[in-house]
Amino acid sequence: MLLGFLILLLCQLTGELLMMTLGLPIPGPVAGMLILFVGLLLYGSVPRALRVPAEGLIRHLSLLFVPAGVGLIQHFGLIAQEWLVILLTLISSTFVALFVTALVFKALHPSSSGETRDG
Amino acid sequence: MDEIAISSFWVYFASEPLLWLVLTLATFLCAQWISRKAGGTPLLHPVVVTMALLIGLLLLTDTDYDTYFDGAQFIHFLLGPATVALAVPVYDQLPLIRRLLLPVVGACLTGTLVAASSAVGITLLLGGSEELVRAIAPKSVTSPIALGIAEQIGGQPSLAAGLVLVTGVIGCQLAPLVFRLLGQQDPAVQGFTLGLAAHGFGTAWAFQMSAMAGAFAGLAMALTGVFSSVLVPVVVGLVL
Numbered sequence: 413m414l415l416g417f418l419i420l421l422l423c424q425l426t427g428e429l430l431m432m433t434l435g436l437p438i439p440g441p442v443a444g445m446l447i448l449f450v451g452l453l454l455y456g457s458v459p460r461a462l463r464v465p466a467e468g469l470i471r472h473l474s475l476l477f478v479p480a481g482v483g484l485i486q487h488f489g490l491i492a493q494e495w496l497v498i499l500l501t502l503i504s505s506t507f508v509a510l511f512v513t514a515l516v517f518k519a520l521h522p523s524s525s526g527e528t529r530d531g
Numbered sequence: 532m533d534e535i536a537i538s539s540f541w542v543y544f545a546s547e548p549l550l551w552l553v554l555t556l557a558t559f560l561c562a563q564w565i566s567r568k569a570g571g572t573p574l575l576h577p578v579v580v581t582m583a584l585l586i587g588l589l590l591l592t593d594t595d596y597d598t599y600f601d602g603a604q605f606i607h608f609l610l611g612p613a614t615v616a617l618a619v620p621v622y623d624q625l626p627l628i629r630r631l632l633l634p635v636v637g638a639c640l641t642g643t644l645v646a647a648s649s650a651v652g653i654t655l656l657l658g659g660s661e662e663l664v665r666a667i668a669p670k671s672v673t674s675p676i677a678l679g680i681a682e683q684i685g686g687q688p689s690l691a692a693g694l695v696l697v698t699g700v701i702g703c704q705l706a707p708l709v710f711r712l713l714g715q716q717d718p719a720v721q722g723f724t725l726g727l728a729a730h731g732f733g734t735a736w737a738f739q740m741s742a743m744a745g746a747f748a749g750l751a752m753a754l755t756g757v758f759s760s761v762l763v764p765v766v767v768g769l770v771l
Contacts, residue, residue, distance in 0.1 A: 442757060475577075480674065481578060501657065
């Protein structure tokens with residue numbers, strides 16, 4: 413458990429150092445995720461010590477964005493001014509994104525007849 | 532006399548990090564209970580309820596966000612390792628990804644580009660401010676990654692986090708309509724689409740439909756995060 417948590421933090425640290433050194437626009441944690449993914453590919457399986465903290469964090473992922481979300485309190489001014497733009501943009505853009513993604517996935521799907529082969 | 536005692540008690544604890552850490556956790560647990568009672572509708576998602584209650588509490592007690600964040604930062608910090616941890620479920624789905632590599636990568640690339648460019652384009656078209664554009668661009672990306680991207684492109688991370696949450700709620704409401712329009716019933720397609728456009732909210736929703744839809748949603752959420760961290764700064768750089 414502790415070893416797994418150390419692995420996660422080390423990947424994040426390495427990711428942040430690497431992106432800073434290379435000057436790439438990828439957030440450190442995302443780079444860390446890629447580093448861990450490559451590590452898992454090389455290792456060949458997910459060690460139990462890593463799986464426990466990883467799945468624990470992911471299970472409670474939604475709690476982790478509460479502190480940042482409460483920060484909306486600082487943006488009431490902007491929201492009051494642009495709420496209509498925000499609402500219209502989010503609704504239309506999300507609709508288009510859903511529509512196009514489903515369409516492209518279905519078009520490229522090898523067994524795209526709507527059947528549920530994998531159940 | 533009593534009133535003075537109570538208020539000095541409050542003043543002391545309100546400035547302690549522990550109070551706001553405890554309140555954040557307690558409120559979230561209550562919100563989870565409310566959400567379960569309400570049958571898991573995305574409108575009453577625990578995160579939305581928790582945020583509303585905490586913002587109300589901060590306003591009522593006249594507490595500023597910095598004081599709140601002194602306590603809540605211990606939860607916020609875990610976003611970093613949690614993002615790294617997303618590599619584990621993606622690795623678990625490796626055989627499935629290999630088999631469906633073409634639709635997964637193709638749909639994710641187009642979906643990510645469409646989600647970001649339409650958000651930026653429509654905001655500009657409707658006369659939105661530059662500040663809003665920089666925060667709204669990563670709206671379909673899962674929060675920990677969206678925060679990082681917003682910071683990267685000069686947007687307000689907390690505004691971006693709020694817009695991401697609203698997008699999640701909207702995505703879950705619109706998805707059934709889109710699937711009906713397209714006559715789409717394949718759980719792989721439905722799950723992937725939900726994870727791409729509505730990140731964690733869509734993934735939770737997809738897991739309620741079926742385990743397979745959930746797996747594809749989780750995969751889409753992680754891949755969208757990776758693609759977006761490269762593509763969103765490019766899209767924003769093109770127009771601003």
